[in-house]
Amino acid sequence: MKQIYTYGNYLKDKFACKVYKVGINISGFTCPNIDGTVAKGGCTFCENDSFSASTNEIKELKGFYLNLDSKENPFLQKQLEQLEIQFNAISKRQKDVYGAEKFLVYFQ
Numbered sequence: 001m002k003q004i005y006t007y008g009n010y011l012k013d014k015f016a017c018k019v020y021k022v023g024i025n026i027s028g029f030t031c032p033n034i035d036g037t038v039a040k041g042g043c044t045f046c047e048n049d050s051f052s053a054s055t056n057e058i059k060e061l062k063g064f065y066l067n068l069d070s071k072e073n074p075f076l077q078k079q080l081e082q083l084e085i086q087f088n089a090i091s092k093r094q095k096d097v098y099g100a101e102k103f104l105v106y107f108q
């Protein structure tokens with residue numbers, strides 16, 4: 001039987017512990033499969049709210065979308081703050097529940 005060397009196993013070998021994924025999303029960004037550019041409704045397995053941290057600071061900009069034609073983003077500072085809040089909330093939960101020590105951030 002051939003074994004598969006997964007990315008998770010690679011990270012575990014490299015860092016000598018399990019590396020936990022921290023999925024974060026940026027308010028104002030969307031997906032062409034959700035916003036109607038290509039399709040509407042998104043993929044059936046993609047329900048961002050179900051795996052995103054939920055705090056009042058994060059909820060504040062939900063439903064807001066960037067104008068792709070604009071050269072400036074007046075919400076950048078708030079979005080950066082949200083990323084930090086999301087990372088801190090999710091990584092804390094993973095630390096508390098699973099004893100996680102190392103994290104890999106990825107954008108939803």
Ligand code: SF4
Nearest residue numbers: 031033034042043046
């Ligand atoms: S998984 Fe979600 S973000 Fe990715 S293409 Fe599908 S709807 Fe868009």
